[in-house]
Amino acid sequence: EDQVTQSPEALRLQEGESSSLNCSYTVSGLRGLFWYRQDPGKGPEFLFTLYSAGEEKEKERLKATLTKKESFLHITAPKPEDSATYLCAVQANTGNQFYFGTGTSLTVIP
């Protein structure tokens, strides 16, 4: 069964304190792994797509990496505006469905 697990559930960081969020997945064949940011009361906002192990993508203070079993979202020198819930999703190459994790709630303290 296709499954996505994110850890930790919640993370509090001081401004400037770098850290990583984890997304572990089980899927029959990976078509793509996706990272989203969700602010309170809003819909998820797309950040990255990763397709194969070893791939990396960066956007400002965020860097996503992918292995055969997990993905990491590295946050370098975070700022308070990076506070949000970060969601991970996978899509198997056998269908059109996306499977989401429950997210990591990130709080960056000034």
Next chain:
Amino acid sequence: NAGVTQTPKFQVLKTGQSMTLQCAQDMNHNSMYWYRQDPGMGLRLIYYSASEGTTDKGEVPNGYNVSRLNKREFSLRLESAAPSQTSVYFCASSELGGSLEQYFGPGTRLTVT
């Protein structure tokens, strides 16, 4: 370019009432999706439409029906609302086959009393 729009933004229903949630996208995407988001459960797929004229069940379809009205619009209907359907509902769209990222609407917050 509005992206994905949803109406209404908020709704309160009594048990047994019916309603339709509307979704439209202006990105010329072929695939559209309906999710519900509950605390601690993450986003769960209700129904999706890979292309105009097709619809398929997702993980939690019971109690819901959908209509892909045209390429732009995908509606979700609750025929007889139940308190268990209290949730935030999101519509999303993506390119054909869903092999690329999804774009989400702002959500509809539904309460069933």
